[in-house]
Amino acid sequence: MVLLENVKKSFSGKLLFSIPQLSLDRGFTCLSGASGCGKTTLGRIICGLEKPDTGIISGVDGSSVVLFQESRLLPSLSAYDNAAVICRTDESKRLSRELLTRLFFTEDDMKKLPSELSGGMARRVSIVRALVFASENKGTFALLDEPFTGLDPETRKAASDLIKEHLSERAVLVISHDEEEHELLGGKTIAFSSLFDPNGQI
Secondary structure (H helix, E strand, O other), rough: OOEEEEEEEEEEEEEEEEEEEEEEEEEEEEEEOOOOOOOOHHHHHHOOOOOOOOEEEEEEOEEEEEEEEOOOOOOOOHHHHHHHHOOOOOHHHHEEEEEEEEOOHHHHHHHHOHHHOOHHHHHHHHHHHHHHHHOOOOEEEEEEEOOOOOHHHOOOHHHHHHHHHOOOOOEEEEEEHHHHHHHHHHHHHEEEEHHHHOOOOO
């Protein structure tokens, strides 16, 4: 379990959020809320990519898996090489190819550069890269920020199945505005505003 206690974050002297307590059990927790309210910042804080102003975060051990909002592909590498760029073993490289195939990539698709991919294809590559990273690294937490952007219903279902296969042993925080995505992954849904300090400090 990942536990947050008294976590606060401000920008330019303005309090963004104050969260007395939040526990994330193993499995999927979907966080909903308006754009710009601080959901991504909270996820980055849990991963250790940003520091809170105050607070304690416990239970985040090993390597966190992070799927950013942007696909963040390397422009000079093919789709396959982007998916496998973090691989340390031949087994992981085979897994990269297998997962791309399960997300409807052909051999020709795998050879394409990011500039030749649609937004949805680039997203699928970034999902595979994150899952292959998870397969090689032990850890207790994963952050998926708008994981299914640009995917059609069939591909969303396929991607959600892969995510559940590879990340269900971690505490996974999913940031999404789409209730259908919450249903695909299961778990619980939390409104970001419900986490705020009840004393009206937000």
